[in-house]
Amino acid sequence: MGESAMWGSDNGSGIPGLSSYETNEDLARVALFEGYEQSLLRFAYISCIVFTLIGIPGNLVTIVALAKCKKVRNATALFIINLSVSDLLFSCFILPLATSTFYNKSWAHGKALCFMFPFARYALVAVSLFTVLAITINRYVMISHPQLYPKLYTTRNICLMMAGIWIFSFGALLPTSLEVWGRFSLDPITGSCTIVPDDHKNSPKKFLFIIAFILPSVAIILCYARILWIVRKTAKKSRNPPTQMKSLSMSTTTIATRTDLDKRPSRNTVPAFPINCFINTGAELSSSCESSTPSEQERQSVTPETKARTFGHEGKNFRRSFIATMRWTTAPPKPRLPTKKDKKLLTMIVAIMVAFCVCHLPITLMKTIVFDATTHSVANVVGYVLIYFTTCANPVIYVVMSNEYRQAYKSLFQCKR
Structure with a gap:
């Protein structure tokens, strides 16, 4: 990603492949960032140094803290760890090479690393964006399909999801690495090793831009729009008692009336069952909604013999009323209203997505148009830095916006279990 040329358009087909350079010294003699102000390049490599010094310990601490803290050990935390692993690898591998390139105004690391640099950069950016998408889908399923959540987000399935993200992100670049569709080489215009057109002037940048940036971004926006719609709808219903509740009350009244009219002893009265409004996913810290189920004593008290004595001589309408009531109480759980912790976590995820788009979208859009990098030197360097x-x-977002994650960090530094 560093090239900011991130997913951009082709710069023509005059860029030689790595095989055109006989030695690493030939590659190092290619001048980069010609015509750029020295102060601008100094700002770039100092920024890279600062980001490296913050990114490596910051992401490493996040991984260890969330892995050790049981309080936040849930599906979202696992995806956050996956995101931090991607950022950690980026900080350890991409940033030092980018710093050297800005400082030396050349690629001094040989052909092998010039091949690996864009391969890792593009793949790690894709891993980050698809992980943010996975987090968003996780919250969407929890809010809108709570009955499906415990079945879908098991530890095994989450591990498969994360493995799929990594395999797809790196696998999408295999055609380019084999020079079947574009190739990796040094681009003097953008000042970085990146994807350049092959001998047939083909490049996968636009395809990668659509598949690995546009589509996930649209999916994330749609998920959040759906979540907000569900929240508004559920909040509106919570203010107005549903008609089903009124129907249940009438059915209960009918049962009580028929029981009072019955000449049999009152000990045969069937106990009323609590209503199970919401389901407790049991997998997320942010979801504290509790489910209400009949106690063991109540279940044991309603035996077939009891029901036979109570309802054996009742009319059809009475039985239908009771059956309808029982069916309603065992209906699948409906979308629930997010808790306060849900809302805080959703806000944090939105902040992560907004930060990602703000940092990637400007240079992505700019690189879809062929332009003179020397004339737009400030925009090019600022795109790198972002x-x-x-x-x-x-x-930083985790610390500022999540109290649970702050507690995880504190526990780690205070050596608490």
Whole structure:
């Protein structure tokens, strides 16, 4: 990603492949960032150094703290750890090479690393964005389909999801690495090793831009729009008692009336069952909604013999009323109203997504148009800096916006279990 040329358009087909350079010294002699102000390049490599010093310990602490703290050990925390691993690798591998490139105004690391640099950069950016998408879908399923959540988000399934993200992100670049569709090489225009057109002038940048940026971003927006719609709808219903509740009350009154009219002893009266309004997912800290189920004593008190004695001589209408009531009480759980912790966590995830878009979208849009990098030197360097900033932005967001994560950090530093 560093190239800020991130997903951009082709710069023509005059860029030679790595095989065109006989030695690493030939590659190092290619001048980069010609015509750029020295103060601008100094700002770039100093920023990279700062981001490295913050990103490596920040993401490492996040991984260890969330892994050790049982209080936040849930699906969202696992995806956050996955995101932090991606940012940590980016900080350890991409940022030092980018710092050297800005400082030396050349690529001094050989052909092998010039190949690995864009391969890792593009893949790690994709891992980050798809992980944010996975977190968003996780919250959407919890809010809108709570009955499906415990079945879908088991530890095994979460591990498969994360493995799929990594495999897909790196696998999408295999055609480019084999020079079947574009190739990795040094681009003097953008000043970085990146994806360049192959001999047939083909490049996958626009395809990657759509598949790995546009589509996930649209999916994230749609998920949040759906969540907000559900929240508004559920909040409105919570202010007005549902008609089903009134129907249940009438059915209960009918049962009580028929029981009072019955000449049999009152000990045969069937106990009323509590209503199970919401389901407790049991997997998320932020979901504290409790379910209400009949106690063991109540279940034991309603035996087939008891029901036979009570309802054996009742009319059809009475039985239908009771059956309808029982069916209603065992209906699948409906979308629930998010708790206060849900809302805080959703806000944090939105902040992560907004930070990601703010840092990536400007340079992405700019690189979809062929432009003179020397004329737009400030925009080019600022685009680099914004992209590299994302590696250390997420740990700051966690600390500022999540009380549970702050407690996890404190517990780690205070050596508490």
